[in-house]
Amino acid sequence: MAVRHRSSARRIPATDLEGIVERRLTEFLCDAMAIDTIVAPRARDIEERRRLVGRAGELAASWPARAPADKIAIIRRLVKAIVVTAEGVDITVRVDAVLALGRAGAEYRPAHHLRSGRPSDENDGETILLSVSATLKRVGMEMRHVIDTPGARHAGTPDRSLLRLLAHAQRFRDLLTKGDGRSVAELATECSVGPSYFARILRLGFLAPDITSAILDGRQPIELSAQKLSKMDLPKDWAEQRQVLGFSQSGIPR
DSSP states (O other): OOEETTSSSSOOOHHHHHHHHHHHHHHHHHOHHHHHHHTTOSSSHHHHHHHHHHHHHHHHHTGGSSSSSHHHHHHHEEEEEEEEOEEEEEEEHHHHHHHHHHHHGGGOOOOHHHHHOTTTTTOOOOEEEEEEEEEEEEEEEEEEEEOOOOOHHHHHOOHHHHHHHHHHHHHHHHHTTTTOOOOOOHHHHHSSOOHHHHHHHGGGGGOOHHHHOOOOOOOTOOOOOOOHHHHOOSSSSSSHHHHTTTTTSSSSSS
């Protein structure tokens, strides 16, 4: 499997690329119409045609529970090439591999030799192209590749820096609400931080619950970094918080 960056494209973190490829492949396997277009002229009969479509969906459904080594082997078998451009990612998929994996279904377990390289029975036959529109956006100090589809933006890995920030905010809020009469300066001293930092982070303890839940689940807007959030003077009104931070009224990134 070759990964190429066209001259006009910026290099992106490997974890971003892996996530983009995995999401697009599982979406493709779940797309009964797309899979049927491939298997219809190649299936032995109508029953096998239905079975292959169903098994492709089963393979996608089983993806989250699969071992990382199995995922890598399956991707290597399916994907001939990945091209990263300034506008997105193009994934070239082997049609023969789609059929082979469909016949194996969700019970497919890659043989050891598939984990270490190219399958011996693979050829350079017919392929299809899966494209993902994506743009580069700055997140903190780095550039991240962001998929330009609403559904893809909802799924993510929790940002550890944001989680630590919310944990500090909750601790500061708990200290303040104990009601023992200590000043902000005294509470800041107890936490080994400055009063201005304490006051800024304390505000995050009063975020709208749906915004907090989204951050805990990794569903915040990709542009929302811990550094950015810690420096914002957030309004008290929850609706205004959603607007300022890029959430819809339901707490989903816009």
